[in-house]
Structure formats: structure tokens, C-alpha cells
Amino acid sequence: QVQLVESGGGVVQPGRSLRLSCAASGFPFSTYGMHWVRQAPGKGLEWVAFIWSDGNDKYSADSVKGRFTISRDNSKNTLDLQMNSLRAEDTAVYYCGRDRGLKYLDYWGQGTLVTVSS
Amino acid sequence: QSALTQPASVSGSPGQSITISCTGTSSDVGGYNYVSWYQQHPGKAPKLMIYDVSNRPSGVPDRFSGSKSGNTASLTISGLQAEDEADYYCTSYASGSTLVFGGGTKLTVL
DSSP, rough: OEEEEEEEOEEEEEOEEEEEEEEEESOOOOSEEEEEEOOOOSOOOEEEEEEEETSOOEOOOOTTTTEEEEEEEEETTTEEEEOOOOOOOGEEEEEEEEETTTTTEEEEEEOOOEEEOO | OOOOOOOOOOOEEEEEEEEEEEEEETGGGGGOSSSEEEETTTSSSSSEEEEEETTTTTTTHHHHEEEEEETTTEEEESSSGGGGOEEEEEEEETTEEEEEEBBOOEEEEE
16 A cells, blocks of 8 residues: 655744655655645644656645755655755644655655754 | 645535645646646545546446536545545646645535
């Protein structure tokens, strides 16, 4: 069965960096695009970034452009999110999700919490 | 990348039907038949309920249905059940190769 397991969350000071990972299993990872979506405490879902199956094309939300970088390693079935220059407003649960044609996410991980605070 | 507009809350009694709207623009909802809906229970990950406006993934009850007219998409839940109480989010493909989510709707089953 499809499994997505996020890791790497924690408490980090404003301006610092953090790298999230998503371990995928149960499906041919290299043939699917992948997303990161976040949810601030008590708030709604916000799309963060997307990467195509071959890793050659990536897109990100304006709110994180220039600070966050999505990447993947198809040999290890892992998806990453490098987050730099973190701000308090980046505090959220970060979910990875499997893409279907850049139209929707059919499977989601359980999320990892990132807290940006001094 | 403005969020799609959903009502903050809706409610209904068991057995009744409710509809949640999701309003966007011609650059997202109105421009593509790529609206999807997600159900999220407290502390849980979102679950796909509807994709491509009106298609249900395997395992989703046929009480859930989706539609679209112009820039507004809708999720209808008929025969409300207690377990349907959750937050619901719409999303759409948007020009520029992005996804945009709605602000979410809290469904209360009375």
C-alpha cells in the first residue's frame, strides 16, 4: 500500500534553515510528481511546492519562492524540502503528497510539525 | 495565488443534504475541470473525496458528489452521517502550474 512518511520537523529560530524529508513506499516513486502542502495551527491548507517525476521541473508558491527548494532522489524514494530564512509564519504541519497530473493529491503523509520561534 | 472562497461553516442534521461552495476565478476553477475536494478530521491528514470536479476515488461513498458551474464548484453530501463531521477543502489547478486551496469549511452534523 502507498505510504508517505515525513520527518525532519522541529523547533527552529527565525532566519535559520531546516530540511524536511518524505520517505515513499508502495508505489513506483520515480513515475509520480510530488507535492508539499502545509497547514498553520488552526488554519487551512496551503500548497507549498511541486516537483515532476523526473525532478526537472519544479514550482512553488509565492510565499516561499526564493527560500524553499523542493528536490527528490528517485534512487532512494525520497522527497525533500529545504527551507531557508525561516519566518514565524512558516510555522505549520508540513505534508507531502502524491500527485496526479498536477491536478490533485491522492495520497498524503501524516505530516511533520515545524515551529519557527526564538 | 489567491485562495479559493469557501463558507467558513455549514451544518445539517443526520439524513439531510448539504452543499459546500468553492468560488474562484477564470484562472483556476473556471478555467479547468481540475477541482478536487478533501476531507480532514481533527489531527488527521486530508483525504481525497472528489477529483476532476465530479469523480469519486474508490472507497468514497456515493453520498459525496461534486459539480461545477462557471467559477464556482460545489461539494454535496447527501444522507449526512455523524462521521461526515470534518473540515472540507477544495482545490484547483491554477494557471502558472500551481495548485490553490480554498480556506476550508467546517461541517457540523447536528
